Amino acid sequence: MTFRTAVTLGLAGTGRIGTSHAATLRNLPNVATVLVADADADRARSTATELGVEFAPDLDTLFAADLDGLVITAATDSHPELITRAVDAGIPVFCEKPVAADIEGTLAVIDRLQNSPVPVQIGFQRRFDTGYRAARDAVASGELGWLHTVRATTFDPAPPPAEYVARSGGLFRDCGVHDFDIIRWVTGREVIEVYAVGANRGETFFADADDVDTAAVVLRLDDGTLATVSLTRYNGAGYDVRLEALGSKGNAIVGLDDRAPLTSVEPDYAPSSRPHYAGFMERFRPAYAEELAAFVEVALGARDNPCRPTDALEAFYIAEACELSRRAGRAVAVTEVRR
Template sequence: RLGRLHTVRAVTSDPAPPPAAYLPLSGGLYRDCLVHDFDILRWVTGREVTEVYATGSDLGPVMFREAGDVDTAAAVLTLDDGTLATATATRCNGAGYDVRMELAGELDQLGVGTDERTPLTSAEPTGPAAPVKPWPGFLERFAPAYEAELAAFVDVVRGERINPCDGREALHALRIAEACELSRRERRLVHMAEIPESPQEE
């Protein structure tokens, strides 16, 4: 339907920062928050990330600077077929909890995660107004997904099905997050080949 996919845009915005004590333990915005976008990017496209360039801003609450973290981040990711993806995140989106993705191809464009509760207001006179009840957080937004995950986990423990998502998938997403953190810290393009796939490679 989309034809050749050329652009993917992922957005994750928390409505308010977490407690200050959580930040030093969180792993940072790329590992704690955007790692989910990296995971879904691989799943949706069926492609691997080959290189990343990431940056971040810590101009929000001082606790982010104190923790060596950022409150807002952006990454440009190149996939192995040349598709470009952007992933942005912030801890300071007062409008509400916003998680969505756009996929653009040569023939069509598709949006995922947009509904009547998406905390986005159009500036156009005829566009959508602010939602009456925007999503307040991830627990409410993704409750059905968490229930499905728990049901799948129980089935796996009972031996009734094979694990549909083992630790290798999480490792791939984490490696992308690690590459983004390295890119932000060193202000440079990072190739995924620089990030070890196992401790033995270090």
């Protein structure tokens, strides 16, 4: 079988993350052409001009361009249709999470893909971060011993707009899902039970959307390991994403560098002069590049899919269990929300 050495990629959705991905893709050595489209054709045209990539006025034009792969960064409600349309056309897909807005939609897409050889890679960029990879290797090698505690943190420095919160799916599905995925990936274990609580001390639009701006979650893994996940939209010190894998022999800490927005009050502490991370794009820029480079290899048939829709589904189940736990005020077994 002969594989192409360079690909033509389409990108659907030229918002912030889509524009960033287009800029990354155009600089990858085995990408020949990047063609961008958006429901807002003027925005897509502007992005194409700014980046020096190709412009497609609509999705029909994009899909008619003999694509070797499609990158989906459009609104969540368009993901299922774009994924299935591409797969039906034999086009490998990279799609930012989630697969769909809810579990039923995710299962419907997975069912459509079940007998298809066309790969669909879902965007969980933390799997490509060097720190998380090192932690996973440390766990798998046994150098940490058995894990007694895993602690994960995602603290955004400021909340997104009210209109985003209203359609985000909530803090667990929109934000915590990254922590749930990476805990599964780093530990190699499954989450079997959750207990989640939430609070609102910021803008009223969170409560108006029946959401919370801060949450704390306890997870029980299938080998008995306990994990905690802390989430907030109001970490004024900066963007703080960390993971601690604590074992009987040692530990591995991700995200503890001289740009982490942490302030020690110990008298002999020498603070870093480097600025704290301002947001996820800055913190994970190298990981996004690695993730997209991996997708190009997937599209070329040169590597296996590193993050399948079924992985996204498992993280979504955990998020759904957390939302049920928050509302019901009790521990929830993940099997209660599994379809």
